[in-house]
Amino acid sequence: MNLQSFPRNIQFISIILIAGISLFALHGCGKNETLHEISVDDFSYSKNVEAALAELKKRGGLWELEKGHVSLTHTLASIYGKESKVKNLKEGKDIKINSAGIALKRIKPGTFTMGSPADEEFRKRSEFQKKVQLTKGFYIGVTEITVRQYLTVLGKGSVSTLFKREHLDSPINFISWDDANKFCKALSAIEGKTYRLPTEAEWEYACRAGSTGPFSFEGEGDGDCLKAKAPCYARESAWYDEDNPLTDGFAYPVALKKPNAWGLYDMHGNVAEFVLDVLTLKPTENDLVDPIGKLDSKTKRARGGRFRDSIVNCRSASRGHSLGPSSEGLGVGFRVVLEE
Numbered sequence: 380m381n382l383q384s385f386p387r388n389i390q391f392i393s394i395i396l397i398a399g400i401s402l403f404a405l406h407g408c409g410k411n412e413t414l415h416e417i418s419v420d421d422f423s424y425s426k427n428v429e430a431a432l433a434e435l436k437k438r439g440g441l442w443e444l445e446k447g448h449v450s451l452t453h454t455l456a457s458i459y460g461k462e463s464k465v466k467n468l469k470e471g472k473d474i475k476i477n478s479a480g481i482a483l484k485r486i487k488p489g490t491f492t493m494g495s496p497a498d499e500e501f502r503k504r505s506e507f508q509k510k511v512q513l514t515k516g517f518y519i520g521v522t523e524i525t526v527r528q529y530l531t532v533l534g535k536g537s538v539s540t541l542f543k544r545e546h547l548d549s550p551i552n553f554i555s556w557d558d559a560n561k562f563c564k565a566l567s568a569i570e571g572k573t574y575r576l577p578t579e580a581e582w583e584y585a586c587r588a589g590s591t592g593p594f595s596f597e598g599e600g601d602g603d604c605l606k607a608k609a610p611c612y613a614r615e616s617a618w619y620d621e622d623n624p625l626t627d628g629f630a631y632p633v634a635l636k637k638p639n640a641w642g643l644y645d646m647h648g649n650v651a652e653f654v655l656d657v658l659t660l661k662p663t664e665n666d667l668v669d670p671i672g673k674l675d676s677k678t679k680r681a682r683g684g685r686f687r688d689s690i691v692n693c694r695s696a697s698r699g700h701s702l703g704p705s706s707e708g709l710g711v712g713f714r715v716v717l718e719e
Contacts, residue, residue: 412568414479415534417527417547463548464644465521465634475518475717477570479531483518483717484642491584492591493667494660495696499593506696507660511580511667519577519585520714522633522644523550523652524562532565548632550650552712556679556704559653559713566715573718576655580670581716582682586695588641593694595639595646617648618686619693630686630710647693650712651681651700678703685710 470476473485494508527547530537537558556576563574577585588595596616613619616637618630634644657680658672678701684693687710691697702708 412565414531414569417530417535463632463634464638468521474521477566477717479528479566479569481524481528481566481715482521483715484521485516485518485719486581486585486641488513488516489584491587491589493580493583493696495593495694499694499696501691501694502696503698505660505698507662509660509664509667511584511670513580513584514669516719517577517581518717518719519581519643520716521638521642523650523712523714525549525633526551529554529562532562532569546629546632549630550633550645550712552630552650553707553709554712555707556653556702558707562713563715574715575718576653576713577716578656578671579654579658579680579682580667582652582654583695585641585643586639586646586683588639588643590640590695593696595695596637613647613690613693617684617690617693618645619648619684619690620687621690630712646683647695648684648688648690649686650683650710651685651688651708652683653679653681653711653713656680681708681711681713 465482468474468476468482475483475485477483490510490512492508493511495502495506496508499506525548529551530547559576563576566574586595590596594613594616596613616639618636630650633649636644638644639646656672656674657676657678658670680699680701682697682699684690684697684699692699700708700711702711
């Protein structure tokens with residue numbers, strides 16, 4: 380079609396229509412690539428907790444957990460009133476903060492030993508040790524994805540009514556592997572960058588942060604958590620069943636406990652974290668380079684353990700929980716990777 384054969388006013392209208400159609404095609408029919416406004420008023424439990432927190436502050440400060448509280452809401456408020464260690468995190472050489480408020484830490488390429496040694500207490504046969512080399516750096520979430528961040532990207536209609544009872548700065552949980560991937564795709568569209576779940580190798584590399592023992596926080600205190608079956612120094616770095624004052628299925632706000640050596644929070648406990656693949660370690664394999672396991676497995680894996688799990692299941696090498704791709708797991712969430 381030659382537009383020059385039409386009158387000027389028709390030419391102008393045609394150009395506008397063509398441009399509009401092109402933009403519509405570029406962005407996709409019905410595709411939402413904008414962030415959503417989220418208010419605490421939309422979540423009655425968060426609103427109640429905020430009110431309880433304000434009440435506690437009027438009374439001269441937060442009560443200690445062991446002294447007891449008038450209600451679960453006040454218990455939550457006391458926990459949530461603690462200062463998040465990422466609240467004042469700033470962008471820098473190795474830190475990015477994206478438009479959804481997700482802080483990401485750059486992890487350098489490197490080599491580590493994946494799995495657990497034969498003499499590690501409570502190890503399982505699936506934890507064969509293998510030397511793994513990761514040749515590419517990546518950015519990984521400093522924290523697990525929170526309810527606030529999840530809803531900011533996908534909108535309020537993206538979760539069940541269960542999350543009316545969750546605090547906005549707790550990690551999103553009771554979602555599926557498919558849900559986590561949907562979030563990554565939506566965030567990628569918004570940011571124009573590639574976000575995804577970490578591979579199993581990337582997750583364990585980031586979790587260990589250079590450590591070689593059962594936990595990344597090994598050596599922070601006396602005693603051996605696994606042999607003694609006691610909380611010992613794990614209380615400072617992980618939410619798990621023996622350090623869980625809440626009894627009805629709540630995850631805890633992110634970044635209230637100590638991070639690992641690379642500045643990542645809640646790698647042990649709080650919520651188990653979905654990974655991209657299912658990697659099978661075999662004793663006959665050679666060393667692995669940038670390994671990616673099965674992507675089409677009928678079961679998906681979540682690493683790191685949950686707030687309701689034994690500390691044994693929160694070990695760095697523990698292969699975690701297995702769920703179907705569309706199965707929702709209580710205490711199962713995720714953190715994201717941003718590809719360089």
